[in-house]
Amino acid sequence: TQLLEQSPQFLSIQEGENLTVYCNSSSVFSSLQWYRQEPGEGPVLLVTVVTGGEVKKLKRLTFQFGDARKDSSLHITAAQTGDTGLYLCAGSLGRMLTFGGGTRLMVKP
């Protein structure tokens, strides 16, 4: 059983649609990060959220940290084909970062 559960595991949508990816846990994290991974590459940091209830925007991407710091969501508005990839959430517990199972997003033209 993973500490961080991501849903959905797979998502295939048309360009221009909106989508939300969820990251849930029963544990409280000091911070939570979202990464994006392209095939053949390592994950690349998108954003870090630290405060409960925090909302951060990165162009068309909106990240939210739950009030209790146990969950987070990533919302993409008007998805583009360039958004295709694997999205990973990761929570900080002391010196270690624990990852969710990932959401594989495909945006079709």
Add this chain to the structure above:
Amino acid sequence: NAGVTQTPKFQVLKTGQSMTLQCAQDMNHNSMYWYRQDPGMGLRLIYYSASEGTTDKGEVPNGYNVSRLNKREFSLRLESAAPSQTSVYFCASRSPPVEVRGYTFGSGTRLTVV
């Protein structure tokens, strides 16, 4: 370009063979990590090194050993490879505060054990 460099990029081993995965970072980071990535499992921590001279077990350390050779280099050794160790291995490093900079990952080593 500054970052994390992993070698080799691909490797095929026979069951029982040994090998060492190399990782080097040139960002003067104190902490370094080894993860493995399997389909649907995200990344799982194998070992980490909070600073030069120290190493600690992560979530899935069995079958692996590590060496923090100096501040730049952190290697992962498989003494007797098993098919269950077929995976993509990522090395990462970080410098505090993690809340701002996050982790920097290498591009991975794809290992197949037959």
